[in-house]
Structure formats: C-alpha cells, structure tokens
Amino acid sequence: MLLCTDGAMDVRFAPNKSSLAVGEVLRCTARGNPPPEVTLGPAALVKETRSGDGWRSLVVQPEWLGRTMTVQCVASNEVDGVKYSPSHEVTFNVTGALAGRPFSISQFP
Numbered sequence: 001m002l003l004c005t006d007g008a009m010d011v012r013f014a015p016n017k018s019s020l021a022v023g024e025v026l027r028c029t030a031r032g033n034p035p036p037e038v039t040l041g042p043a044a045l046v047k048e049t050r051s052g053d054g055w056r057s058l059v060v061q062p063e064w065l066g067r068t069m070t071v072q073c074v075a076s077n078e079v080d081g082v083k084y085s086p087s088h089e090v091t092f093n094v095t096g097a098l099a100g101r102p103f104s105i106s107q108f109p
Contacts, residue, residue, distance in 0.1 A: 023059060036077040073088050074086075
C-alpha cells in the first residue's frame with residue numbers, strides 16, 4: 001500500500017477582497033496530507049472561529065468597522081519528522097454590516 005504524504009501548502013484566504021463587511025466570513029484553507037492544523041492571528045484579534053480539516057474561518061466583527069485589519073493564517077503539519085508551517089497574510093478594510101446577517105460565528109461554516 002502506497003501512502004502519499006505532503007507538507008502543508010497552498011495557504012489561501014477567501015473571499016480575496018480588499019474590503020469586507022461586518023458579519024462577512026473570512027476563511028483560510030490549506031492543503032496537506034495529513035490535513036494541516038490552521039490557526040488565525042493575531043490571537044487578540046481573532047475571538048470566534050470555526051474550523052475543520054485544513055481550514056479555519058472567522059466573522060468580521062462590528063468593533064472592526066472603519067478599520068484596516070490584517071489577519072495571518074498559518075497551516076501546520078508534520079511529515080516524516082519534518083514540520084511544515086507556511087503562512088499567508090491578508091489586509092482588508094472593514095465596511096458596514098451585511099443586511100440581515102448575524103454576527104455570531106455559529107451561523108457560518
């Protein structure tokens with residue numbers, strides 16, 4: 001049996017926009033085998049997140065309105081004793097709220 005493994009790679013944010021609205025979901029994904037653990041930071045900024053194998057998302061918070069925010073995504077895994085931790089950073093302006101959307105992360109994937 002052949003088992004293919006590869007380090008964490010292809011770290012991306014979606015949506016890829018220069019401005020996001022309060023209540024909008026920002027999601028970071030990464031590929032790898034085993035699936036990488038994804039973290040978002042800085043920790044003081046990222047209060048509520050949801051995650052799964054190779055992804056983590058956050059909701060743009062009301063207190064960020066009118067600010068320029070920078071979020072970093074780090075994807076980490078280990079293959080044959082070698083640790084991989086590529087990262088990607090996104091900067092965006094925060095605009096008004098999405099109509100009819102809650103601010104709770106529990107409503108989003």
